Amino acid sequence: MQSENNKSVVLEIKTEDELHSAAEQLLKFAGETRNFTFSGEMGAGKTTFIKAICRMLGVEHGMSSPTFSIVNEYIGKNNRPIYHFDFYRIKSEREALEIGVEEYFESNGFCMIEWPEKILNLLPEDRVAINILVENNQRLITFSHE
Ligand SMILES: Nc1ncnc2c1ncn2[C@@H]1O[C@H](COP(=O)(O)OP(=O)(O)OP(=O)(O)O)[C@@H](O)[C@H]1O
Numbered sequence: 185m186q187s188e189n190n191k192s193v194v195l196e197i198k199t200e201d202e203l204h205s206a207a208e209q210l211l212k213f214a215g216e217t218r219n220f221t222f223s224g225e226m227g228a229g230k231t232t233f234i235k236a237i238c239r240m241l242g243v244e245h246g247m248s249s250p251t252f253s254i255v256n257e258y259i260g261k262n263n264r265p266i267y268h269f270d271f272y273r274i275k276s277e278r279e280a281l282e283i284g285v286e287e288y289f290e291s292n293g294f295c296m297i298e299w300p301e302k303i304l305n306l307l308p309e310d311r312v313a314i315n316i317l318v319e320n321n322q323r324l325i326t327f328s329h330e
């Protein structure tokens with residue numbers, strides 16, 4: 185089931201298999217926007233959804249690195265880079281600046297940002313915000329243009 189208005193879309197997801205179609209809808213919703221933030225409690229499914237989106241963007245391997253750094257880079261269709269950030273462990277926005285987030289956000293690669301709450305002052309203006317809410321046996325995934 186899905187509800188939609190001009191500004192946001194809400195999807196009810198019951199199984200991981202449905203993330204494939206959710207990823208397709210998100211990319212359509214995003215249009216030209218290349219920066220995405222993912223919010224939701226620990227274990228909500230942010231990384232899992234990002235992986236589904238990356239597969240949709242043509243990433244075939246290199247997605248299950250055991251040691252996750254703040255930023256991981258994958259290559260999608262047409263050699264388009266996808267930068268996957270996890271800011272959970274950073275202590276200050278300065279750490280994010282030091283790894284060069286501003287350059288990543290201004291590049292023409294895709295940026296998938298977990299824990300955007302940690303870098304509120306650095307977020308790119310044009311972005312799609314994804315929120316995942318775990319509810320009983322399902323997840324509500326909301327997309328909105330910020
Ligand atoms: N849509 C879904 N349906 C069912 N299970 C899911 C779904 N999305 C994720 N999961 C399961 O939930 C667990 C946690 O997922 P994931 O690591 O993606 O969460 P996260 O939000 O990235 O957590 P963290 O905040 O720790 O980074 C995984 O075991 C995954 O298989």
Ligand SMILES: [Mg+2]
Binds near residue numbers: 230231232270298
């Ligand atoms: Mg995660």
